[in-house]
Amino acid sequence: MDTDYDAIVIGGGSAGLSFARHAAQLGRKVALIERAELGGTCVNRGCVPKKLLWTVADALQRGSGLTRAGLLGPNPQVDMERLCAARGKKIESIRHSYRDKLHEAGVALIEDTAELTAPGEVTISGQRLHAPRIVLATGGHPVKPKMEGADLTCDSDEVLNWTALPGAIAIIGGGYIGCEMAAIHAALGVRVTLVTDTDRVLTEFSEAAARVGQRNLEAQGIRVITGCTPDAVRRSKDGLELVLDSETTLRVDRVVAATGRAPNLEALGALKDRVALTDKGVLKIDDSFETSLPGLHAVGDCADRLPLTPVASSDGETLAMQLFGTHRAPVDLSHVATTAFVLPPVGEVGQPSSDAIFEEATLSPLSAALRADAPQDYWGLGGSEAAVTSVSLVAEGAHEAIAWAAQLLLHRPDRETMRRAIGVHPSTSEELMG
CATH class of the missing domain: 3.30.390.30 (FAD/NAD-linked reductase, C-terminal dimerisation domain)
Structure with a gap:
């Protein structure tokens, strides 16, 4: 294995893939290190499986409204086995396409766990690799709430890999992820209760739009409970109990925690204390995506930018251009379109x-x-x-x-x-x- 590169990127999600491919196309020697599946959260545990589920949910939701109005016959049933198979096939095809694109660009793909051991040095399985530019594109992971029984909850990663539908679920968290999970599963026939500690759902969006979005969730039959922080999750005889307060308990089959995400920073290793973080716990970067440690850059969900796939891909390409091509500024975040895939x-x-x-x-x-x-x-x-x-x-x-x-x-x-x-x-x- 070569040990010297122009740039090493840690993380094979949207940001890392974009940076590696564009840097290589600019004639640079690049290594990409990924410890799990190519595609990161978006492809494997986020946007792609969610959109595939939403496509089915959208069709069912439109049809069910017509059925309840007496204009269509009985609602069709979801074949979860075939849906999961189709989902898996699509995700695998995307992974293969990423692998092919990296190969065509001349990127060295290393499937291993990486750790920074010195400025400009990355260690994998005891071997040290060197580059004047290291790029962290390690993404993030779901965070469960600090409460009794939190380990009994499912996070969004787990939900998007369900192979069977529960009869009833409670979702903790009223952000866009929680609301998307609520809308999708209600349309698939699951009884859904959404609990949030805020006074409304979809707080990432303007209030007027969010209020209409909430009314549409309720029109689906979703019970929305605002201003509530649950106390605990406990096992019951035939499922789980979500304890809202001393007087109110929800009995469901599954509890889903959609309570935020945190960056994956394990790769910082011994350099962790030398890299500045923001109040949100993500890596602080400048307009060149450089952290407080010279030569160490960060893009994607681990960096202080908008945690969306198109932003990650754009920032990866922009960083490659800044380092090895014609300089350009990062995209203005006020120009980024966002969507909550509710119904x-x-x-x-x-x-x-x-x-x-x-x-x-x-x-x-x-x-x-x-x-x-x-x-x-x-x-x-x-x-x-x-x-x-x-x-x-x-x-x-x-x-x-x-x-x-x-x-x-x-x-x-x-x-x-x-x-x-x-x-x-x-x-x-x-x-x-x-």
């Missing part, structure tokens, strides 16, 4: 807040006339009439539309100019554009 999705770009939204509307889509669950749509524009700086959407297709909105906002359009475009009739976009 219908909630999407935003521009970091809107309630006091910045100058025009908004909540409405019932035409499809609600035929569906017993009657979901609501919402749109909001932030900034001002002279310069629109944010867009919020709750609607079918919001996860697709919000990305186009992000490109539109790069030009800071005025509201009157936006009205000159004509939307599709009948649709929620028509209301926004009119």
Whole structure:
């Protein structure tokens, strides 16, 4: 094995893969070290399996609303065995494609556990590798709550690998991960209770959009309990008990903890005390993604950036360009579109807040006339009439539309100019554009 490289990246998730491939394409000698599966959280325990489950859940949710309205026959049943097989096949194909792309780019893939033992030095299985630039792209992991019985809960990694559906679940945490798990599993036929210690769910999004998202969760039949911090999880005769307080206990088959994530920093090894962290516990970086230790860079979920796959991929490519190509600045996080895959999705770009939204509307889509669950749509524009700086959407297709909105906002359009475009009739976009 070669021991000297231009750059060594630790972690084969979205950020590490992007950096390694682009750095190699710029003619540099690069090694990528991954201790588990290529693709990281997104491919193996996050975005990809979630979106595959959501695709089935979305179809079932639309159909069930029509069934309850008497317009369709009985609801179809999910074949979990075939769904899991299809999911596994897709994930494996993505891993293979990443492996092929690394090989084509000339990246040395090392499947082992790495540890920093000195500046510019990485040790694997007793062998020392050297590079003037080390890149940490080690991602993160779910964190369970500090409470009695926390070890009895499932985290999001485990949920996305379930091969059978429980009858009833309680989810602790009202962020986008908890809400996505709630919406998906309710549509799949699971009885869901969502418990959050905040006054509303989806606090990552503006309040108006989040409120509509919460009403849609409740319209699915999901019980939402806000302002509550559970006391304990305990085994019961036929499942689990989630103790909310001295008077209230939920009896369910599974309890899911969607209570945040923490960075994977084990690879820092002996250098851990020499690297600065933020208040959130992630690696502090500058505009060149460099940590407080010269020559050590960080990208992806372990760094102080937005923990989203597209940001990780962009930052990996940007760092490769900064180190070995033409310099460019990191993408402005205010231009990053985000989505919660609830039903219908909630999407935003521009970091809107309630006091910045100058025009908004909540409405019932035409499809609600035929569906017993009657979901609501919402749109909001932030900034001002002279310069629109944010867009919020709750609607079918919001996860697709919000990305186009992000490109539109790069030009800071005025509201009157936006009205000159004509939307599709009948649709929620028509209301926004009119």
